[in-house]
Amino acid sequence: xxxxxxxxxxxxxxxxxxxxxxxxxxxxxxxxxxxxxxxxxxxxxxxxxxxxxxxxxxxxxxxxxxxxxxxxxxxxxxxxxxxxxxxxxxxxxxxxxxxxxxxxxxxxxxxxxxxxxxxxxxxxxxxxxxxxxxxxxxxxxxxxxxxxxxxxxxxxxxxxxxxxxxxxxxxxxxxxxxxxxxxxxxxxxxxxxxxxxxxxxxxxxxxxxxxxxxxxxxxxxxxxxxxxxxxxxxxxxxxxxxxxxxxxxxxxxxxxxxxxxxxxxxxxxxxxxxxxxxxxxxxxxxxxxxxxxxxxxxx
Ligand code: ZN
Numbered sequence: 001x002x003x004x005x006x007x008x009x010x011x012x013x014x015x016x017x018x019x020x021x022x023x024x025x026x027x028x029x030x031x032x033x034x035x036x037x038x039x040x041x042x043x044x045x046x047x048x049x050x051x052x053x054x055x056x057x058x059x060x061x062x063x064x065x066x067x068x069x070x071x072x073x074x075x076x077x078x079x080x081x082x083x084x085x086x087x088x089x090x091x092x093x094x095x096x097x098x099x100x101x102x103x104x105x106x107x108x109x110x111x112x113x114x115x116x117x118x119x120x121x122x123x124x125x126x127x128x129x130x131x132x133x134x135x136x137x138x139x140x141x142x143x144x145x146x147x148x149x150x151x152x153x154x155x156x157x158x159x160x161x162x163x164x165x166x167x168x169x170x171x172x173x174x175x176x177x178x179x180x181x182x183x184x185x186x187x188x189x190x191x192x193x194x195x196x197x198x199x200x201x202x203x204x205x206x207x208x209x210x211x212x213x214x215x216x217x218x219x220x221x222x223x224x225x226x227x228x229x230x231x232x233x234x235x236x237x238x239x240x241x242x243x244x245x246x247x248x249x250x251x252x253x254x255x256x257x258x259x260x261x262x263x264x265x266x267x268x269x270x271x272x273x274x275x276x277x278x279x280x281x282x283x284x285x286x287x288x289x290x291x292x293x294x295x296x297x298x299x
Contacts, residue, residue: 005234008213012224016186020054021178021213028175030236037096039170040109045093046164046175047142048081053234054179056083067122074115088237090273111140119145157182159198165205174205193223238274245269245278257289
């Protein structure tokens, strides 16, 4: 079951509720292996990757990007996820090895790991400036923060559920979730039914071990006869390359690069998203330096 990572989109039969659901165990496990995350970091990053994929699907067209950033005072410090309209996602957590004593309360470790701080969502439609909005971290369990984000920044009643289930060895057994949004013209009856559905505690990841995202939506949207309007494959994808690495080095500036050339040894740079290492020779550094615009003289 769910060997493939997929995302589905749906609309309730009465067209008053739109929904997204996904299963992305493969992506969460890929992230765990690449970043060698602790169980708490695996769950926090996994939830944020799922959120990124859903928000990416809410964008308009190919090339659109969404970035979700949690900056908290908890032990995980910083989580950053970037996703696009085509179902590709990448991300990292700045302290992948963070562990805490478990309190046994569901979600509590993640809340402590995230702590207090800010959640920023940046939507880039490739038109002028990207749209960026920031809220204070609300619950610290990621799903609750996204729910709050939609009510604050977009004034759209939304409910987000995200969950990752790990095995004894820390490997990901299931990951995924949903996002449900009320249309502006939704009736009170629709709202009441949704509130009732969502108030029941539901083990999302446990359910996804043996069920599809479509089945997850039929549970959350019980009574709404959800119609699937789209399905797409989702995957972990890092777009780093030797060339992009050169661009990153170029941003360090003339002085820094001249210093590296003086040291006369190859420079190794690794990608924060996937850990892939790129090595640049002295000659390549000189080439980067010569591509930089001449510094302006002080007037
Ligand atoms: Zn990379």
